[in-house]
Amino acid sequence: MSQVAQGKGRTGFIAGFLILPLALYLTFVIWPYIQTFGYSFTNWSGQSPTFDFVGLDNYAALMKDEVFRGALWHNLLLLVFVPTVTILLALFFAFMVNAGGRSGAGGVRGVRGSSVYKIVYFFPQVLSLAILAVLFGAVYRSDEGGLLNGFLTKLGLVDPAHPVEWLNQPNLVLWCLLLVVVWHGVGFYLVLFSAAMQSVPKDIYEAALLDGAGRAQTFLKVTLPLLWDSVQTSAVYLGIAAMDMFVLVSTMTSGQFGGGPDHHSEVMATVLMRNFLYFGKSGYACAMGVVMLVLTMILSVVTLRATRRERIEF
């Protein structure tokens, strides 16, 4: 880092360069974040300029709110399954791409066309969630016109007279959404894990192979421990995504801001938006925002702690 002399005029320069970014960031990010805490203790409707301070009433009401509790439960389910399924699949594919090739004198090699796989797999990541919502809305259509029902009918697994109502079945809807998230995420984490695998020095693998380790052993004993840092980071990122889910739920499922059928796909974000924009309960919505923040923080800390291992240097 350059040690630029602290001469005269530097203060002006520094301040000049910081002032605009800082002002924007404070106005639209930091200040609203702080205000949310304040509003969460009020009964503000958002429409009227006046409101009363109600203490912890909003939080007490939240605990009794069946819909919110259901939403919280769904978020927790997603929190377990989204990272687990995505990371396992991504690790599996990353290992295939990087070490699934024929082995020879050059040691373990990747499969042919590995870069093609990486390009194709990553593509969902650049599509907006709105596009995914429309796409999978069509895939999950509850008649033969849906891709999934169409296929299953063709294979004779589904009776054409009674196709599966994927997104309207209370016990299916959440898992259908989960599949979309996994479909979207696997490619990105595959690329991420691949990059991490490639940064592992080749001779570590070669040494393991010379010692007679099989591929499965090499993966479990060598690759995985060396990748642990990225797995950990991924778990946190995916966990944060599982806490959100707003776009998919609100656009793919029935109900005002989604959540249907009968609140079976409700997540905290959709309940928050409905209370804010539809019921006009701004203070109450703010309390939900705070709960989401607290859970996100707990999630990050717990994931980082629970998965902590000795760091391996190479």
Add this chain to the structure above:
Amino acid sequence: MTTVIKAPGEASAERSGGSGRSKEGGSTGSDGMVLNVFSHGFLAVWAILIVLPLIWLALGSFKTDSQIGGSALSWPSNWHFDAFSRAWDKGIGDYFAHTLIVMAFSVPLTMLLGSMAAYVLARYPFPGNRLFYYFFVSGAMFPVFLALVPLFFMVKRLDMLNTYQGLILVYVAYSMPFTVFFMHSFFRTLPTAVHEAAVIDGASDTRIFFQVMLPMAKPGLISVGIFNVLGQWNQYILPSVLMQPQTGSDPERYMLTQGLIQLQYQMGYETDLPVLFAGVTIAMIPMLVVYLSFQRQIQAGLTSATLK
């Protein structure tokens, strides 16, 4: 070992099993070979699962509405582009324009302001430097939902609801944490000698930044620029809260993502699904083009940012 096999290609590999095996013969260690076929098989299945729905959707633009409702596996009969032109007229063209207007300002502004802050924080030691840095970067950790309600009223108070300038400023502000974080690490790696030479030549700090440092940081700017383009282009929650017509006479300024969802509702009522599929296809194409032209930088940029 270099047995040259005429590129098996994904097409032959996905049929998997027997054919791949017989081609490669028994020359290699059988462990690797079985695994190779096995890996190609799994990899190809997932590749199909990615590509198939997208192609299916695009083909839907060439079907009739009753065909779409009838059977998913029917082959399109209407090889005309009329659904595309109807989708364009139904608003996709406008939504595109709105998104481009916003991004024409928000992306350059994000890059400029983000780089300025990152540069000062990376290369000028001053009291509170670290504090400012963490302050900027910490924004990336909080869920947007935490800010949503007050943000709406903040923008309302500034009289900027449903205006381009409002959304531009909000996009810039929310892109700041990542941009500062990324450019900060980039500016730190630039050599100091060039900077010192410029100082000796009598260039001012501002001038050094714009004429020396910024051009040198071009690779970093490109990576973070692509990331911001993707992020802002795909943003849904912020525009759906901030870009709603406020009065009956207020014009609609939906972004593309919002517009697609709008189109979905509309076409559900009007039962013209080819238009919806065409609309989504139109929205997908620029992303596909951007991605394929920059896929190396996109993958590298996102990975390095996440692994830090």
